[in-house]
Amino acid sequence: MRRVFLFIPMLLAIILGVTLYAGIGKDSTALESELIGDPVPMFELASLEDADVTLGPELFRGHVSLMNVWGTWCPACRDEHGDLVWLAREKGVRIVGLNYKDTRAKAIEWLDTLGDPYSVNIYDPEGRLGYDMGVYGAPETFVIDKEGIVRYRHVGVVDEKVWETTLEPLVREYGGEG
Amino acid sequence: MLPELGQFSLILALLLACLLATVPLVGSLTGRDGLQAFARPLAAGQFVFLAVAFGILTHAFMVDDFSVSYVANNSNSMLPWYYKFSAVWGSHEGSLLLWTMILAGWTLAVAIFSRRLPAAMIAQVLAIMGMICVGFLLFMLITSSPFVRILPDVPADGADLNPLLQDFGLIVHPPMLYMGYVGFSVAFAFAIAALINGRLDAAWARWSRPWTTVAWAFLSIGIALGSWWAYYELGWGGWWFWDPVENASLLPWLAGTALVHSLAVTEKRGVFKSWTVLLAILTFSLSLLGAFLVRSGVLTSVHAFASDPERGKFLLALLAITIISSLTLYAFRAPVVHSRVRYGSLSREVFLLLNNVLMMAALLLVLVGTLYPLILDYLDLGRISIGEPFYNLTFSPVAIAVALLMGVGIFSRWKKTDAGWLGKHLLWPAAWSLVIAVLVPLWHGSFEPWAFIGCFAAAWVAVATLQDVWHKSASRHGRWHGAQRQSRSYYGMVLGHLGLAITMAGATVVSNYGIERDVRMSPGDTASIGELQFEFAAIGNREGANFTAQTAQVNVSKNGDPITTLYPEKRQYRVQQSIMTEAGIDGGLFRDLFVALGEQVGDNAWAMRLQYKPLVRWLWLGAIFMAVGGLLAVADKRYRIKEKLPAAKAGAGTKTGAGTGRGTDPGNDSAEVTA
Numbered sequence: 001m002r003r004v005f006l007f008i009p010m011l012l013a014i015i016l017g018v019t020l021y022a023g024i025g026k027d028s029t030a031l032e033s034e035l036i037g038d039p040v041p042m043f044e045l046a047s048l049e050d051a052d053v054t055l056g057p058e059l060f061r062g063h064v065s066l067m068n069v070w071g072t073w074c075p076a077c078r079d080e081h082g083d084l085v086w087l088a089r090e091k092g093v094r095i096v097g098l099n100y101k102d103t104r105a106k107a108i109e110w111l112d113t114l115g116d117p118y119s120v121n122i123y124d125p126e127g128r129l130g131y132d133m134g135v136y137g138a139p140e141t142f143v144i145d146k147e148g149i150v151r152y153r154h155v156g157v158v159d160e161k162v163w164e165t166t167l168e169p170l171v172r173e174y175g176g177e178g
Numbered sequence: 179m180l181p182e183l184g185q186f187s188l189i190l191a192l193l194l195a196c197l198l199a200t201v202p203l204v205g206s207l208t209g210r211d212g213l214q215a216f217a218r219p220l221a222a223g224q225f226v227f228l229a230v231a232f233g234i235l236t237h238a239f240m241v242d243d244f245s246v247s248y249v250a251n252n253s254n255s256m257l258p259w260y261y262k263f264s265a266v267w268g269s270h271e272g273s274l275l276l277w278t279m280i281l282a283g284w285t286l287a288v289a290i291f292s293r294r295l296p297a298a299m300i301a302q303v304l305a306i307m308g309m310i311c312v313g314f315l316l317f318m319l320i321t322s323s324p325f326v327r328i329l330p331d332v333p334a335d336g337a338d339l340n341p342l343l344q345d346f347g348l349i350v351h352p353p354m355l356y357m358g359y360v361g362f363s364v365a366f367a368f369a370i371a372a373l374i375n376g377r378l379d380a381a382w383a384r385w386s387r388p389w390t391t392v393a394w395a396f397l398s399i400g401i402a403l404g405s406w407w408a409y410y411e412l413g414w415g416g417w418w419f420w421d422p423v424e425n426a427s428l429l430p431w432l433a434g435t436a437l438v439h440s441l442a443v444t445e446k447r448g449v450f451k452s453w454t455v456l457l458a459i460l461t462f463s464l465s466l467l468g469a470f471l472v473r474s475g476v477l478t479s480v481h482a483f484a485s486d487p488e489r490g491k492f493l494l495a496l497l498a499i500t501i502i503s504s505l506t507l508y509a510f511r512a513p514v515v516h517s518r519v520r521y522g523s524l525s526r527e528v529f530l531l532l533n534n535v536l537m538m539a540a541l542l543l544v545l546v547g548t549l550y551p552l553i554l555d556y557l558d559l560g561r562i563s564i565g566e567p568f569y570n571l572t573f574s575p576v577a578i579a580v581a582l583l584m585g586v587g588i589f590s591r592w593k594k595t596d597a598g599w600l601g602k603h604l605l606w607p608a609a610w611s612l613v614i615a616v617l618v619p620l621w622h623g624s625f626e627p628w629a630f631i632g633c634f635a636a637a638w639v640a641v642a643t644l645q646d647v648w649h650k651s652a653s654r655h656g657r658w659h660g661a662q663r664q665s666r667s668y669y670g671m672v673l674g675h676l677g678l679a680i681t682m683a684g685a686t687v688v689s690n691y692g693i694e695r696d697v698r699m700s701p702g703d704t705a706s707i708g709e710l711q712f713e714f715a716a717i718g719n720r721e722g723a724n725f726t727a728q729t730a731q732v733n734v735s736k737n738g739d740p741i742t743t744l745y746p747e748k749r750q751y752r753v754q755q756s757i758m759t760e761a762g763i764d765g766g767l768f769r770d771l772f773v774a775l776g777e778q779v780g781d782n783a784w785a786m787r788l789q790y791k792p793l794v795r796w797l798w799l800g801a802i803f804m805a806v807g808g809l810l811a812v813a814d815k816r817y818r819i820k821e822k823l824p825a826a827k828a829g830a831g832t833k834t835g836a837g838t839g840r841g842t843d844p845g846n847d848s849a850e851v852t853a
Contacts, residue, residue, distance in 0.1 A: 002514045003509070003510075003514050006452070006508060006509040006510075006512050006514070007509045009456060009459075009460075009505050009508065009509075010502060010505035010506060010508075010509055013463075013501045013502060013505055014502065016549075017494065017497070017498050017501075017502075019549070019552055019553055020470070020494055020497075020552065021491075021494055022552075023474075023552040024474055024487050024490040024491055024494065073566050073567070074566070075412065075416060075419060082777055101567045109695075109696055110696055112696075112698070113696040113697060113698045113776075113779065113785045114696070114776070114777065114779070114785055115779060127567075
C-alpha cells in the first residue's frame with residue numbers, strides 16, 4: 001500500500017510539466033489581466049510626495065494614462081526610467097506612478113536624481129492596490145482610458161520599441177484625437 | 179571546411195553516445211562482460227569528438243570566420259582575443275556545446291576514476307550518462323547547431339558579443355556553473371543504476387558521495403561568480419536579484435546541499451535510502467529545469483537566451499522523458515522499508531533529516547516564486563503580488579532556521595545524543611553569538627532586528643563549528659597531534675559550515691548596514707556617506723578597443739585623508755550601440771566603496787550612485803570556503819581504498835578508513851544494511 005505514495009513525485013512532475021508546456025511560445029511579457037475592460041479597483045492611498053493628499057480612482061478621469069508600477073528595489077525599473085522620462089517630456093504622455101512596496105524617502109530621492117516622469121505618484125508600501133490590480137512584480141505598465149477603465153497590461157520594461165509597437169496605438173485609440 | 183568537420187564531429191559523438199547508451203546496458207542486464215567492456219572506450223570517444231567540435235568552434239571565433247552564423251552573431255573582429263574565446267559560450271548554441279562537452283567530460287571522469295566499482299554497475303552508470311548525452315546532442319543537432327553557415331552572403335563583420343558579457347566574470351562563470359549542473363548527472367546516474375539493480379545500499383551512497391560533493395563545490399563557485407559579476411557589471415551594486423535565471427541555479431544548489439547531507443546519513447547509517455535516491459533524481463531534474471527555463475523563453479529575465487518555441491518544446495520533452503521515466507522507475511523500485519527506528523529523537527540522523535526538511539522548504543519557496551507567473555497564467559488567476567519582497571520575507575527565516583539547527587546538529591551524535599550533554603555544549607556558542615550579535619549593530623550605530631538575528635545565526639554556526647574542532651582535536655599527545663588525527667572529510671565539513679557562516683554574515687551586514695545614495699553631482703561637488711567624502715573631480719572621454727567611454731574621477735577621502743580614487747565609466751559599445759555602466763570599486767575585506775556613473779541629468783550634472791558596502795566580499799568568500807571544503811572532503815583517504823569491495827556486502831565495509839573523522843561516534847561500527 002505504501003508504494004502508492006512513491007508515485008506522488010511523478011504526479012507532481014507531470015502537473016508541473018503540463019503547466020510548463022502551456023507556457024511555451026507565449027509572450028511572457030504580455031500576461032493577460034482579469035481586469036482588462038473593468039474599471040480600476042477602488043483605492044484610497046496617499047500620494048508619494050505628500051502624505052496628506054489622498055488619491056482615489058477618480059484621478060484617472062478625463063485623460064488616457066499609463067499607470068507604471070515601480071520601486072527602488074527593482075533594477076529593471078531603473079532601466080526603463082530614462083524611457084519614461086522621455087515619454088513624459090517628449091511625447092507628453094500622462095504617466096501615473098504606482099510606487100510599489102517601497103519606502104517614501106528612497107523613492108523621493110530616486111525621483112530627485114533620475115528625474116520625475118510621473119504626473120502623480122500613488123504610494124502603496126503594502127502593495128494593496130498592486131494586489132487588486134494583479135501585479136506580480138515590477139515593472140508593469142497599464143493603459144487606462146479616460147473613464148478609468150483598464151485597457152491593457154504590459155509586464156516588463158517599457159522602452160521605445162514597446163511604446164511604438166504596443167502602447168502608442170492604444171493610447172491613440174482610447175485618447176480619441178491622439 | 180572546418181565548421182563542417184565540427185558538425186560531422188558532433189554527429190559522430192551522437193553515434194557513439196547512442197552506442198554508449200545501449201550496448202553496456204544490454205551487457206549488464208544479460209551479464210555479458212564483453213558488451214559491458216565497451217562502456218569506457220565509448221565514453222572516451224564521445225568526449226574526444228565533442229572536444230574536437232568545441233575546438234573547431236573556438237577556432238572559428240579566433241579567426242573571425244563570420245560565415246558561421248553563430249560567430250557572426252556573437253563576435254566582432256574588434257573584440258579582444260580573450261572575449262572571442264569566451265564568446266564561444268556567450269549565447270545559446272555555444273553554451274549548449276559547452277554543456278554537452280562537460281557532460282561528456284564527467285562521463286569520461288567516471289570511466290577513469292571508477293576502476294574499483296563492479297563492472298555491471300559502472301556499465302549502467304555510463305550508459306545512463308550516455309542517454310543524457312544523446313538527448314542533448316539531438317537537441318543541439320536538430321534545433322541549435324552552432325555550425326550553421328551564412329552562405330553565400332558572408333557578413334563583413336560580426337554583430338559583436340553582448341557588452342554585458344564582455345568581462346572576466348563571464349569567461350569563468352558559465353563553465354563553473356555547468357560543471358556543477360552537469361556534475362549532478364553523475365549522482366543521478368548512480369541513483370538510477372542503483373534503482374535498476376535494487377542495490378540501494380551504503381556502498382552506493384559512498385560511491386555517489388564524492389561526485390555529488392565535487393559538483394556541489396563547482397556549483398557553489400559558479401553561483402558566487404555570477405553574483406560577483408552582477409555586483410560589479412550590472413552597475414547597481416546589487417548581488418542577488420531573485421531573477422529567474424539566478425533562481426534556476428539556486429534550486430539545484432539547495433537540492434544538492436540536501437543531497438550531500440542525506441548521502442552522509444545513507445552512507446553512515448544505511449537509512450533514508452528512498453529519500454536520498456529521490457533527492458538525487460530531484461537535483462539533476464532541477465538542473466535540467468534550469469536549462470529549460472533559461473533557454474525556452476517562458477520567463478522573462480535579464481540574462482535569458484533568445485526564446486524559440488521549438489527549442490522550448492524539445493527541451494521540455496527531454497525534461498519530461500528524463501524525469502517521468504526516472505520517477506516511474508523510482509515508484510516501482512524504491513525500497514519501502516518498514517524499519518525499526520534505530521535512532522532517537524536527538525540523534526544526528528534526525529538533525530540531518532530536519533536539515534533536509536528546511537532545504538526542501540527553501541527550495542519550494544524559490545520554486546514557487548520562480549514559477550508563479552507561469553502557474554497563475556495557466557490557471558487564469560492573475561491575482562497575487564510577489565516579487566523581491568516575497569523572497570526576502572520568506573527566505574531569510576528559513577536560512578536563519580538552517581543556521582540555528584546546524585549549530586546544534588554539529589555536536590549531535592549518530593543514534594542518540596544526550597540532551598543534557600548537548601545543552602552544556604551549546605552554552606558557549608550561545609554566549610559568544612549573543613555578544614557578537616550585540617556588538618555588530620553597536621559598531622554600525624543602529625539596532626536592526628534582522629541584523630541581530632542574522633549575526634547571531636552566523637556567529638552561532640561559526641562558534642559551534644570551531645568549538646567542535648577544539649573538542650575533536652584534544653589529544654594526550656598534544657593538540658597538533660589531535661588535529662592531525664581528524665580526517666580530511668571532517669575538515670571539509672568544517673570549512674563548508676564556516677563558509678555558510680561567512681556568507682550569512684556578509685549577507686546580513688551588507689543588507690542591513692549598506693548605505694546607498696543616489697545623488698546629482700557636477701564636477702567639483704562633494705557628497706558624503708558617514709565620515710567618507712566623495713569628490714567628483716573631473717569627467718572626460720576615453721577610447722577602448724571596441725567602445726568609447728565617459729570616465730569620471732571620484733576622489734574618496736575620510737575626514738580629509740585621501741583613501742582612494744575611483745574611475746566609474748559609462749561605455750558606449752560601437753557595434754551594438756548599447757551603453758554599459760562600469761562601476762568604480764575600491765574593494766576590501768571589510769568594506770567596498772562603490773561608485774557608479776549614471777545618466778547626464780543636466781548641462782553639467784550627472785546622476786551618481788554612491789555606496790558603502792560593509793562585508794560584501796564575505797558573500798563570495800564564504801562560497802570559496804564551501805567549495806574548498808567540498809574538494810577537501812573528496813580528497814579524504816577513504817575514497818581511495820585499494821581493495822575492491824564485494825558489492826553485496828559493501829555496506830558492512832564502509833567502516834574501513836571512515837572512523838577517523840568520527841572518532842567519538844558511538845554508532846559508527848554498526849552501519850546496518852536495511853534493504
